[in-house]
Amino acid sequence: MKKQTVGNIVIALTGILLLGSAVAKLAHIRNVEMQMAAMGFGDNKLLFIGVLELGSAALFLLSLTRSFGLFLVSSYLGGAIATHVQHDKPILVPSILLLVIWLGVWLRHREAFWSFRSRNEADARAVDAAMLRKHSEARP
Numbered sequence: 373m374k375k376q377t378v379g380n381i382v383i384a385l386t387g388i389l390l391l392g393s394a395v396a397k398l399a400h401i402r403n404v405e406m407q408m409a410a411m412g413f414g415d416n417k418l419l420f421i422g423v424l425e426l427g428s429a430a431l432f433l434l435s436l437t438r439s440f441g442l443f444l445v446s447s448y449l450g451g452a453i454a455t456h457v458q459h460d461k462p463i464l465v466p467s468i469l470l471l472v473i474w475l476g477v478w479l480r481h482r483e484a485f486w487s488f489r490s491r492n493e494a495d496a497r498a499v500d501a502a503m504l505r506k507h508s509e510a511r512p
Contacts, residue, residue, distance in 0.1 A: 375479045375480075376479065376480050378476075378479050379476050379477070379478070379479030379480025379481070380476075380480055381476075382472060382473075382475060382476030382479060382480075383432070383433070383438075383473075383476040383477065383480055384433070386469065386472055386473045386476060387429050387432050387433040388433075389469070390425060390428070390429035390432070390445065391426065391429045391430070391433075393425060394422050394423075394425035394426035394429060395422075395426070397418055397419075397421055397422030397425065398419070398422040398423070398426065400418075405418065408421070410459070411455055411458075411459050411461075424444075424448060425448060427444070428441060428444035428445045428447075428448050429441070429445065431444060432444070432445045432473075438477075438481070439484065442473070442474075442477055442484075445470075445473060446470065446473070446474075449466050449469060449470040449473075450470070452466040453466045453467055453470070
């Protein structure tokens with residue numbers, strides 16, 4: 373199976389997981405309400421968190437807005453991790469979810485990690501691109 377296909381599957385599964393979590397918050401599932409209220413997110417705050425998660429997940433799932441969605445999902449999960457730390461709760465679940473999301477993006481969109489390439493590799497790619505442009509311009 374190609375890396376891009378695996379990346380698409382991981383992105384879809386994690387996006388669906390986030391959508392399900394958002395729906396549980398918006399549907400006021402009793403267990404979710406109690407857990408969120410224990411961390412200080414009751415009533416209107418819970419609605420806001422649910423809408424924020426739903427919007428972030430939707431933008432992440434759409435390929436046209438994936439980079440912005442990734443930014444929002446990362447920020448959302450970073451806030452979840454900070455909240456867990458503040459309330460002495462385990463950070464494993466939001467941390468693993470964030471890691472898997474970034475793994476899916478790495479598999480599907482390698483270009484998103486352009487700044488992590490070595491200088492020599494980036495220079496070589498720039499030279500290759502310039503040579504291709506020059507070659508295509510020389511053609512009649």
